[in-house]
Amino acid sequence: MDAYYYLIAGLPDITLDDGKLSYTVDSFKSEIYPELSDKDKRIIDLFYLKFDNDNLLHLLKDKDYVINTSGLFSADELISLIDTVKDGDIPDKKFPSYFCKFISEYFSLAPEEEYKANDILASDYYSYAMKCRNGFVSSWFEFNLNINNILTAISARKYKIDVAPSIVGDTEVCEMLRTSNARDFGLGDTLSYLENIQRISEMDNLVEREKKVDQLKWDWMETESFFNYFTVERLFVFLSQLEMIERWISLDKDKGNELFRAMIKALKDDVQIPEEFRN
Numbered sequence: 704m705d706a707y708y709y710l711i712a713g714l715p716d717i718t719l720d721d722g723k724l725s726y727t728v729d730s731f732k733s734e735i736y737p738e739l740s741d742k743d744k745r746i747i748d749l750f751y752l753k754f755d756n757d758n759l760l761h762l763l764k765d766k767d768y769v770i771n772t773s774g775l776f777s778a779d780e781l782i783s784l785i786d787t788v789k790d791g792d793i794p795d796k797k798f799p800s801y802f803c804k805f806i807s808e809y810f811s812l813a814p815e816e817e818y819k820a821n822d823i824l825a826s827d828y829y830s831y832a833m834k835c836r837n838g839f840v841s842s843w844f845e846f847n848l849n850i851n852n853i854l855t856a857i858s859a860r861k862y863k864i865d866v867a868p869s870i871v872g873d874t875e876v877c878e879m880l881r882t883s884n885a886r887d888f889g890l891g892d893t894l895s896y897l898e899n900i901q902r903i904s905e906m907d908n909l910v911e912r913e914k915k916v917d918q919l920k921w922d923w924m925e926t927e928s929f930f931n932y933f934t935v936e937r938l939f940v941f942l943s944q945l946e947m948i949e950r951w952i953s954l955d956k957d958k959g960n961e962l963f964r965a966m967i968k969a970l971k972d973d974v975q976i977p978e979e980f981r982n
């Protein structure tokens with residue numbers, strides 16, 4: 704296992720409540736990423752692929768889309784991959800396998816099914832990331848998948864929407880969320896953090912609710928990586944925490960409420976939202 708004593712020792716101390724940053728996700732990519740071993744780069748790649756996912760979705764709909772450059776691949780590379788898969792040719796092995804799988808799935812969707820594309824890609828991404836041989840990173844993605852799905856399931860129940868179609872992924876927890884009628888989805892004895900998520904979901908202040916979710920994730924990372932002092936796990940944690948802080952620096956209260964409304968709309972376009980949530 705590679706150790707990065709000087710790199711990690713030189714990282715600044717950060718907290719979720721930081722109001723400004725001297726270091727960013729992009730500066731990490733330009734300054735620290737090149738110093739990593741090839742094996743550890745592949746682990747950090749799993750973080751940056753989320754930006755490529757978003758770019759890929761947009762480019763499938765509009766090849767002139769201006770991509771987020773935080774990803775690993777350029778617009779030309781992604782467009783070339785799309786064309787390669789569409790033509791039935793063999794893609795370059797530099798791309799993660801789920802890209803090709805998703806592109807094929809996308810082209811098989813009927814026009815009225817295109818709304819499913821985001822969830823299909825998310826499912827493919829999480830499945831790919833959870834196969835990572837690094838136990839901490841694999842668990843991190845599973846933890847995130849569970850949190851996202853549990854919050855989605857709770858919201859679906861609240862607004863009397865069918866839970867099953869809104870759940871992303873194919874794990875045992877996903878299946879329980881789709882099928883269980885129990886208040887805890889039958890997961891109370893399986894997931895130690897379930898009760899905490901349920902309490903967070905009951906908070907009225909939407910922005911504070913999001914902050915609590917991020918704090919839960921932050922605490923999980925700190926606990927699970929406690930003994931990984933100078934390894935890639937600590938770099939992965941730092942990078943993930945940087946992203947959280949960057950998001951909160953740019954996210955005001957109005958944007959927080961907009962985020963919530965978008966989440967509900969994604970569950971079902973024609974859901975009837977109570978009057979107090981419409982404005």
